Amino acid sequence: MAPPQKTLDALVVGAGPAGIGTALALSAVDDLVLGVVDRGQIGQTFLDWPEAQTFLTPSFTGNGFGATDLNAVHPRTSPAFSLGADYLTGPQYAKYLRSVVKHFRVPVLSDTDVTVVEPADGGFEVETSRGPVRARAVVWAGGEFADRPDARLSGVSLADHSATLEAWEQRDGRVIVIGGYESGIDIACHHVEHGATVTTVDGESPWDADSGSDPSFRLAPRSRMRLNAATATGRLTLTGAHAGSIKRDGAEWIVSLDNGTRIRADSRPIAATGFGPGLGPVADLFARRPDGWPELDEDDQSTITPGLFLSGPAIRHGGLKFCFVYKFRQRFAHIARVIGESQGKDCGALEEWRSAGMLTDDLSCCGVECAC
Numbered sequence: 001m002a003p004p005q006k007t008l009d010a011l012v013v014g015a016g017p018a019g020i021g022t023a024l025a026l027s028a029v030d031d032l033v034l035g036v037v038d039r040g041q042i043g044q045t046f047l048d049w050p051e052a053q054t055f056l057t058p059s060f061t062g063n064g065f066g067a068t069d070l071n072a073v074h075p076r077t078s079p080a081f082s083l084g085a086d087y088l089t090g091p092q093y094a095k096y097l098r099s100v101v102k103h104f105r106v107p108v109l110s111d112t113d114v115t116v117v118e119p120a121d122g123g124f125e126v127e128t129s130r131g132p133v134r135a136r137a138v139v140w141a142g143g144e145f146a147d148r149p150d151a152r153l154s155g156v157s158l159a160d161h162s163a164t165l166e167a168w169e170q171r172d173g174r175v176i177v178i179g180g181y182e183s184g185i186d187i188a189c190h191h192v193e194h195g196a197t198v199t200t201v202d203g204e205s206p207w208d209a210d211s212g213s214d215p216s217f218r219l220a221p222r223s224r225m226r227l228n229a230a231t232a233t234g235r236l237t238l239t240g241a242h243a244g245s246i247k248r249d250g251a252e253w254i255v256s257l258d259n260g261t262r263i264r265a266d267s268r269p270i271a272a273t274g275f276g277p278g279l280g281p282v283a284d285l286f287a288r289r290p291d292g293w294p295e296l297d298e299d300d301q302s303t304i305t306p307g308l309f310l311s312g313p314a315i316r317h318g319g320l321k322f323c324f325v326y327k328f329r330q331r332f333a334h335i336a337r338v339i340g341e342s343q344g345k346d347c348g349a350l351e352e353w354r355s356a357g358m359l360t361d362d363l364s365c366c367g368v369e370c371a372c
């Protein structure tokens with residue numbers, strides 16, 4: 001007879017910053033039985049980042065003065081402190097995540113792909129590549145990096161998405177980048193810095209956006225500085241028009257814009273057109289907002305599947321986007337408390353997250369603007 005299957009109090013899917021951070025908060029809930037699985041390694045997305053890519057949010061050890069390192073996932077840690085670096089590379093951040101897992105003894109099972117999540121008996125039956133798991137609550141922290149929806153333009157298969165390694169390889173001559181928000185400016189500056197002549201096209205002209213002080217809606221200071229330096233070379237053109245189609249013409253690629261012009265490149269255009277919510281096998285367990293992002297209740301729980309939570313950059317509440325670590329980490333301790341309290345457990349230790357400025361449970365406070 002097969003041994004009875006143990007039921008976890010909470011299963012976290014994904015060992016990136018959202019999954020590890022939520023697991024650390026869940027570990028602080030008294031007597032909670034936790035598991036974390038990832039189909040790759042801890043910090044797999046960061047191991048997969050192109051070599052030249054770095055964080056745009058700086059790390060700095062301000063923890064002792066109530067300003068926890070922007071990229072930290074636990075109140076008592078700081079990547080700047082442990083790595084001695086400010087703008088981290090992907091491998092550096094993966095190293096930080098591994099060290100946090102080791103120090104706090106987070107139970108992570110790598111190389112474990114979650115293929116099916118099904119609500120059952122007030123909890124969930126989860127199929128993984130290592131066999132079934134039962135859990136009372138599931139936190140989906142599968143990330144966005146692997147979810148790259150095709151841009152709505154004809155000939156899109158002729159472009160390389162900005163998250164692929166190909167898009168970051170050396171390109172000579174004329175380069176076209178479609179999309180001008182953070183990813184687009186990042187890769188455009190990268191190719192200008194390596195000698196190419198780049199045209200970035202975006203009908204919204206995000207490089208001009210001056211809509212408040214939230215970096216989710218305007219370029220980060222580092223991107224702005226790199227953009228100024230790239231523009232000063234004379235080899236970067238920013239064009240406020242939408243790309244409509246891509247065609248191949250001999251050794252060249254032609255991108256037609258909605259302002260009637262056609263521009264030519266000497267290599268495949270780069271689509272810096274963003275990421276989707278990356279819900280994988282739980283996609284049908286979330287209702288969708290009119291903009292396509294998952295509908296969440298005020299506890300970041302699915303509105304149609306109680307007990308299923310979302311952690312990470314896909315969190316949206318009204319007009320608020322939680323797309324950076326320093327934003328989505330504000331919800332780790334809240335999610336942990338909701339799960340812990342629903343199972344009658346003591347969650348007092350989570351106050352450490354609040355003292356460190358790492359807990360936002362009142363969403364009305366996030367829209368503050370800077371005076372100057």
Ligand SMILES: Cc1cc2nc3c(=O)[nH]c(=O)nc-3n(C[C@H](O)[C@H](O)[C@H](O)COP(=O)(O)OP(=O)(O)OC[C@H]3O[C@@H](n4cnc5c(N)ncnc54)[C@H](O)[C@@H]3O)c2cc1C
Pocket residue numbers: 013014015016017018019037038039040041042043044045046054055056057112113114115141142143144145163183275280281311312313323324325326
């Ligand atoms: C190009 C880029 C640059 C960014 N730069 C910054 C920045 O500078 N600062 C910042 O704060 N934020 C940045 N972000 C936003 C955000 O911090 C990152 O997207 C971050 O990786 C999100 O963390 P996560 O834990 O949600 O997802 P991930 O780090 O992607 O982790 C998800 C994990 O889930 C695993 N997984 C997925 N599906 C399954 C499955 N079915 N079964 C098992 N495991 C699964 C994956 O293997 C992966 O390890 C950036 C995002 C992108 C795309």
